Amino acid sequence: xxxxxxxxxxxxxxxxxxxxTQQHTVDEVITLWVLKEHIKxxxxxxxxxxxxxxxxxYDLCAIDERNQANKNGSPSSDFTVVYHLLSFKRNYFIxxxxxxxxxYPSIPSISAIxxxxxxxxCEVYDMFGIHFDGHPHLxxxxxxxxxxxxxxxxxxxARATEMGPFxxxxxxxxxxxxxxxxxxxxxxxxxxxxxxxxxxxxLGPQHPGTHGVLRIILQLDGEDIVDAIPDIGFHHRGAExxxxxxxxxxxxxxxxxxxxxxxxxxxxxxxLAVEKLAGITVPDRVKTMRIMLCExxxxxxxxxxxxxxxxxxxxxxxxxYMFTDREKIFDIVEAICGARMHPNWFRxxxxxxxxxxxxxxxxxxxxxxxxxxxxxxxxxVMRNSIFKARTVGIGIYTLEEALEWGVTGPGLRACGxxxxxxxxxxxxxxxxxxxxxxxxxxxxCYDRAVVRVEEMWQSLRIIDQCLKNMPxxxxxxxHPLATPPRKKQTMQDIETLITHFLNVSWGPVxxxxxxxxxxxxxxxxxxxxxxxxxxxxxxxxxxxxxxFPHMQMxxxxxxxxxxxxxxxxxGSMDYVLADIDR
Amino acid sequence: MxxxxxxxxxxxxxxxxxxxxxxxxxWLERRMLALWQDRYGPNRAGPFGLFIVAADTIKLFFKExxxxxxxxxxxxxxxxxxxxATVLMSFVIIPFAPGxxxxxxxxxxxxxxAMSSLGVYSIVLGGWASNNKYSLLGALRGASQMISxxxxxxxxxxxxxxxxxxxxxxxxxxxxxxxxxxxxQPVAFVVFMIAGIAETHRLPFDIPEAESELVAGFHSxxxxxxxxxxxxxxxxxxxxxSAMIATLFLGGWLGPAFLPPLxxxxxxxxxxxxxxxxxxxxxxRPRYDQLMEYGWKILLPVALLNLLVTGGIVLMMDK
Numbered sequence: 001x002x003x004x005x006x007x008x009x010x011x012x013x014x015x016x017x018x019x020x021t022q023q024h025t026v027d028e029v030i031t032l033w034v035l036k037e038h039i040k041x042x043x044x045x046x047x048x049x050x051x052x053x054x055x056x057x058y059d060l061c062a063i064d065e066r067n068q069a070n071k072n073g074s075p076s077s078d079f080t081v082v083y084h085l086l087s088f089k090r091n092y093f094i095x096x097x098x099x100x101x102x103x104y105p106s107i108p109s110i111s112a113i114x115x116x117x118x119x120x121x122c123e124v125y126d127m128f129g130i131h132f133d134g135h136p137h138l139x140x141x142x143x144x145x146x147x148x149x150x151x152x153x154x155x156x157x158a159r160a161t162e163m164g165p166f167x168x169x170x171x172x173x174x175x176x177x178x179x180x181x182x183x184x185x186x187x188x189x190x191x192x193x194x195x196x197x198x199x200x201x202x203l204g205p206q207h208p209g210t211h212g213v214l215r216i217i218l219q220l221d222g223e224d225i226v227d228a229i230p231d232i233g234f235h236h237r238g239a240e241x242x243x244x245x246x247x248x249x250x251x252x253x254x255x256x257x258x259x260x261x262x263x264x265x266x267x268x269x270x271x272l273a274v275e276k277l278a279g280i281t282v283p284d285r286v287k288t289m290r291i292m293l294c295e296x297x298x299x300x301x302x303x304x305x306x307x308x309x310x311x312x313x314x315x316x317x318x319x320x321y322m323f324t325d326r327e328k329i330f331d332i333v334e335a336i337c338g339a340r341m342h343p344n345w346f347r348x349x350x351x352x353x354x355x356x357x358x359x360x361x362x363x364x365x366x367x368x369x370x371x372x373x374x375x376x377x378x379x380x381v382m383r384n385s386i387f388k389a390r391t392v393g394i395g396i397y398t399l400e401e402a403l404e405w406g407v408t409g410p411g412l413r414a415c416g417x418x419x420x421x422x423x424x425x426x427x428x429x430x431x432x433x434x435x436x437x438x439x440x441x442x443x444x445c446y447d448r449a450v451v452r453v454e455e456m457w458q459s460l461r462i463i464d465q466c467l468k469n470m471p472x473x474x475x476x477x478x479h480p481l482a483t484p485p486r487k488k489q490t491m492q493d494i495e496t497l498i499t500h501f502l503n504v505s506w507g508p509v510x511x512x513x514x515x516x517x518x519x520x521x522x523x524x525x526x527x528x529x530x531x532x533x534x535x536x537x538x539x540x541x542x543x544x545x546x547x548f549p550h551m552q553m554x555x556x557x558x559x560x561x562x563x564x565x566x567x568x569x570x571g572s573m574d575y576v577l578a579d580i581d582r
Numbered sequence: 583m584x585x586x587x588x589x590x591x592x593x594x595x596x597x598x599x600x601x602x603x604x605x606x607x608x609w610l611e612r613r614m615l616a617l618w619q620d621r622y623g624p625n626r627a628g629p630f631g632l633f634i635v636a637a638d639t640i641k642l643f644f645k646e647x648x649x650x651x652x653x654x655x656x657x658x659x660x661x662x663x664x665x666x667a668t669v670l671m672s673f674v675i676i677p678f679a680p681g682x683x684x685x686x687x688x689x690x691x692x693x694x695x696a697m698s699s700l701g702v703y704s705i706v707l708g709g710w711a712s713n714n715k716y717s718l719l720g721a722l723r724g725a726s727q728m729i730s731x732x733x734x735x736x737x738x739x740x741x742x743x744x745x746x747x748x749x750x751x752x753x754x755x756x757x758x759x760x761x762x763x764x765x766x767q768p769v770a771f772v773v774f775m776i777a778g779i780a781e782t783h784r785l786p787f788d789i790p791e792a793e794s795e796l797v798a799g800f801h802s803x804x805x806x807x808x809x810x811x812x813x814x815x816x817x818x819x820x821x822x823x824s825a826m827i828a829t830l831f832l833g834g835w836l837g838p839a840f841l842p843p844l845x846x847x848x849x850x851x852x853x854x855x856x857x858x859x860x861x862x863x864x865x866x867r868p869r870y871d872q873l874m875e876y877g878w879k880i881l882l883p884v885a886l887l888n889l890l891v892t893g894g895i896v897l898m899m900d901k
Contacts, residue, residue: 314867
């Protein structure tokens with residue numbers, strides 16, 4: 001790669017060549033192994049001292065390397081902590097890896113360098129038992145406090161059937177009951193200030209305003225929020241762990257359910273990474289079909305957000321109109337994919353079927369129908385003065401704060417930063433489409449809404465271009481790893497028959513290596529970081545979901561507002577609990 | 583003796599009619615909301631789903647009458663009764679038509695204001711006795727909302743009193759034979775209507791129960807018929823405020839002779855009931871401090887100014 005030569009040289013001259021080991025990966029992200037003692041300095045240097053710095057801690061995860069069959073010559077390691085950083089000026093990622101030895105290793109915390117490292121480090125601790133020295137409050141974040149073991153370690157079973165029967169002894173019951181007790185001190189909260197006692201309000205996990213099983217612990221002075229601490233993990237289903245036991249192909253339906261409003265868009269993020277690993281180039285028709293479906297789901301997801309946001313602010317009717325329109329989108333999705341919310345329609349190297357006859361009429365009808373409705377909604381919601389009073393100037397964050405906390409997607413663009421992965425790092429053929437990247441100025445709840453509403457118009461434009469320029473051709477790549485494999489030649493030629501048989505019975509064997517994809521999903525940047533050791537299932541699946549860092553920011557942006565404002569902030573954040581907890 | 587019987591009969595009829603109307607309003611609201619929101623609403627039980635009200639009532643009666651163990655029991659039980667009682671008491675002074683009224687008090691308007699002020703106790707006590715933080719927040723909001731809205735609700739009506747020279751509602755209706763007061767007192771009409779919506783805690787002013795924030799606000803802990811009382815109280819409140827608007831500003835039972843006076847009164851009342859429902863279907867909810875700011879900083883001065891101007895004009899006309 002040309003783009004990185006300068007950077008690696010600069011780093012080695014700064015820290016010495018012995019600190020780094022470079023690894024080549026198929027996704028062409030610069031990958032450097034860094035010695036544990038230097039990782040903090042290196043990260044600090046990358047963020048603060050570079051000419052074009054890496055502003056964003058994009059992701060932080062770990063890998064349990066102890067069972068990996070094929071290490072491709074990388075340094076020996078029991079556990080690896082992986083940092084993904086993004087530089088906006090350079091427009092590329094860098095991946096830093098730290099090899100850790102031992103069963104329960106530790107590594108210095110970087111929560112002083114990036115604010116959003118806090119939750120990521122908690123997650124790694126929760127999943128692997130890796131200790132972060134110097135972390136302010138290392139705790140379980142997704143799993144219950146009483147959980148025994150660390151789920152993403154390889155020795156932890158992936159199926160309940162491997163775990164032995166469940167027993168609830170009296171002692172265990174007492175322990176569980178005790179863990180349910182709320183003690184403000186456990187959350188780092190004081191019970192009173194100098195002149196008043198605080199009220200603690202449990203917003204959720206069952207609450208009409210939280211859009212799912214989310215608990216927010218509110219420390220209130222009257223109705224003013226002193227502190228708000230999200231307690232996540234109620235929706236944790238172990239999507240990453242499931243990846244390690246499913247085959248590459250049968251994992252696709254699970255991705256649908258990560259951002260469950262994003263439908264096939266999740267498939268795309270996963271498959272882009274798989275296809276990089278497998279070295280598959282998909283035909284143009286597939287690319288355009290995928291884009292069309294993704295943009296439909298972007299509109300559908302934004303419609304849900306639009307309606308529920310209005311409803312959070314007390315407006316009862318819009319949500320019904322918007323769900324009606326979403327239903328129209330689902331009619332099209334159903335006609336094309338055969339399912340509605342979780343179509344599970346993309347495949348390795350293609351899509352499940354070709355477009356049905358008459359799809360163009362359905363899509364065309366929607367394109368003529370929808371603009372009128374969008375204009376109506378604009379009148380009804382965005383221009384309503386009470387709606388404005390509830391959202392303008394509420395929940396503000398600046399661009400610097402957004403980057404510090406790892407905000408991506410519409411929330412970032414609402415701060416006036418025109419960053420859209422579809423434009424900046426086009427994937428799946430987005431470079432061939434004309435569309436604008438809407439931005440706004442103030443970074444408050446209203447501006448986040450403005451950006452999303454405008455995005456629906458742009459998605460509509462993209463769909464229109466898909467409709468007018470749908471390329472002819474195959475709906476699946478002609479590649480032995482495309483799954484399910486093409487059957488055309490199986491009865492003529494023994495090699496194809498064998499490949500077909502193996503691919504269908506075992507599932508495809510993806511060459512060893514690692515790759516990360518990055519797409520502009522409905523709620524922000526969504527990535528799948530996949531590691532293959534040359535087997536029928538991934539060695540490690542890491543899902544970088546946008547809602548996770550967004551929710552982490554909640555305490556920071558809601559302090560000082562009232563309970564009513566908190567609902568505006570939550571609504572404008574547009575999160576999905578499954579996307580946070582995975 | 584006959585007088586007494588007549589009164590008792592009137593009371594019984596009025597009570598029966600009002601509770602029935604309030605119950606059917608629930609059906610009306612659900613159907614109207616559904617119509618405006620592109621859906622069907624309750625349409626299964628009976629013609630047009632009319633019997634849904636009966637079904638709901640039966641369900642509420644048979645629900646377990648649960649009092650949370652942490653609640654303050656006596657107050658918890660009394661609170662829902664207060665709202666229904668005070669609203670029903672207010673109906674005493676409303677002249678439905680000439681001769682069809684229960685008590686023609688010469689301080690009728692004051693009686694109405696007093697009763698509607700008492701209504702807030704049900705929210706405050708209910709919220710407090712529930713011993714639930716959401717209820718408490720709802721009760722606090724309810725109390726602050728009431729304090730800000732009572733003031734200019736009363737003030738806005740003083741213009742009407744000046745013009746008619748009486749607190750007695752029949753006099754006020756008769757004073758409108760030439761012009762309805764909506765013509766001479768448009769500002770008071772608007773202010774009173776806004777205050778009335780706040781009084782009944784309807785969207786956009788349903789802040790004490792703000793569903794998306796406080797779950798169900800002050801009545802989060804209530805179930806069964808106690809919840810039913812709050813529910814029916816709310817719809818009685820809507821009917822009351824609509825009837826008051828019709829009486830005070832739209833000439834009550836007055837109207838062209840091709841319809842009997844009672845029908846005119848009912849028609850006018852229903853127009854406002856529908857308006858209330860339409861408001862609920864269309865507006866979001868302001869934050870409670872915004873609502874209070876709006877009350878104290880805009881509506882109160884406007885009501886005062888209206889009073890001043892009306893007083894000036896009345897004085898000039900007298901000369």
